[in-house]
Amino acid sequence: MKISVQINEGPYQHQSSDSAYNFVKAALDKGHDIVRVFFYHDGVNNGTRLASPPQDDRNVQQRWSDLSKEHNLDLVICVAAAQRRGIVDDGEAERNGKDATNIMDGFHISGLGQLIEAAVESDRLVVFGD
Amino acid sequence: MAGEIKQFLYVNRKAPYGTVYALESLEVVLIGAAFDQDVRLLFMDDGVFQIKKDQNTEASGLKNFSPTYNALGDYDVNKIYVSKESLDERGLTQDDLMPLVYEDEDDDWAEKSSIKIVSADEIRDLMEGSDVVLSF
Amino acid sequence: MLHIVNKSPFEKDSFTSCMHHAAADSTVILIEDGVYAALKGSAVEGDLSKAKVVALSSDVAARGIEGNIADGVDLVDYAGFVDLVTDGNGVQSWV
Numbered sequence: 001m002k003i004s005v006q007i008n009e010g011p012y013q014h015q016s017s018d019s020a021y022n023f024v025k026a027a028l029d030k031g032h033d034i035v036r037v038f039f040y041h042d043g044v045n046n047g048t049r050l051a052s053p054p055q056d057d058r059n060v061q062q063r064w065s066d067l068s069k070e071h072n073l074d075l076v077i078c079v080a081a082a083q084r085r086g087i088v089d090d091g092e093a094e095r096n097g098k099d100a101t102n103i104m105d106g107f108h109i110s111g112l113g114q115l116i117e118a119a120v121e122s123d124r125l126v127v128f129g130d
Numbered sequence: 131m132a133g134e135i136k137q138f139l140y141v142n143r144k145a146p147y148g149t150v151y152a153l154e155s156l157e158v159v160l161i162g163a164a165f166d167q168d169v170r171l172l173f174m175d176d177g178v179f180q181i182k183k184d185q186n187t188e189a190s191g192l193k194n195f196s197p198t199y200n201a202l203g204d205y206d207v208n209k210i211y212v213s214k215e216s217l218d219e220r221g222l223t224q225d226d227l228m229p230l231v232y233e234d235e236d237d238d239w240a241e242k243s244s245i246k247i248v249s250a251d252e253i254r255d256l257m258e259g260s261d262v263v264l265s266f
Numbered sequence: 267m268l269h270i271v272n273k274s275p276f277e278k279d280s281f282t283s284c285m286h287h288a289a290a291d292s293t294v295i296l297i298e299d300g301v302y303a304a305l306k307g308s309a310v311e312g313d314l315s316k317a318k319v320v321a322l323s324s325d326v327a328a329r330g331i332e333g334n335i336a337d338g339v340d341l342v343d344y345a346g347f348v349d350l351v352t353d354g355n356g357v358q359s360w361v
Contacts, residue, residue: 001352003351003352006264008151008266008361015272015298015299015325016272016298019272019297019298019325022324022344023344023347023348025344026343026344026345026347026348027348027351029345030345030348030349032348032352040154040158041150041151041154080154080157081154111161112157112158112161112162113161113164113165115158116158116161116162116165116167117165119136119138119262119264120134120136120165120167120262123352124351124352124356124357125262125263125264125357126270126351126357126359127263127264127265127270127359127361128272128359128361129265129266129272129359129361130272130361141358143280143283143360143361174283174287175279175283250286250287253287254287254288254289257267257287257288257289257356257358258267258289258292258355258356260356260358261356262356263356263357263358263359265358265359265360265361266361
């Protein structure tokens, strides 16, 4: 079955990204097709590569990046939410005159239309948030 | 996705300003309106505060996004459902809400209310009849 | 339809509102702090009979309440969670 996932909360502050990660892994294990993982609201903070969590804790951002590589996942960060919160890729840095980028490998920034399109194309959209 | 029309239901259960969810979910609704899907909005629980009239953010320095709800009719988003129980619990009536309207092209562009006050049973049917439920 | 509740019923009204609006033949899965709604003898235990209620086993275990779960509430793992999402005719999160 085609499934998409929306994540509305940032890592560590809230469990929603952990729940979504475990759900996506279980769905992949069962052979389902993850169409897209869409990061919205503070969920865009899952896509920074500049975090350094303690060694004895999970690395939420890295975990998504690794899973994306392993399964060719489409990890999309909402551009409007990212601009508010300072998640920046090369294109955004150039467009908005920023002196750095911080996006994690495997994520990309795109429009809200990607969420609606995922909902239309998927059999299920599962929302994880606060 | 060509030709496929799904029933979208946006469930708004959070108050505005205290958190950003109401503002950013409105942005989803506006973008989603371009996708030619069947869109319904439901305001329930604290979500009914999102369309309270007389919102004034001048002294707080926050962005007042409530006027945007008035534009929903222009985006063909005109099925707006509000929980009667949630209004009652909060001491509100429809008169406390912004008069959200649309122009009915099938009725000589007559201006009509987009708002329908609904019971818990009607909310149950709305949810069960939806292909996609986006919750904010 | 599958309803997902992730809030403690003692902090937010998500669980109460969900149980009030969910169809009797729907399933409700409690995840994250939502698992506290499954406590035996709690003030909201009466709501558990309004629909089929299950709780995510890993979130129950994390919070140390495995021995406090009300009768009739089944525990499911993430694989079971995925099955509930794909089996039903839709899914809604009460975030």
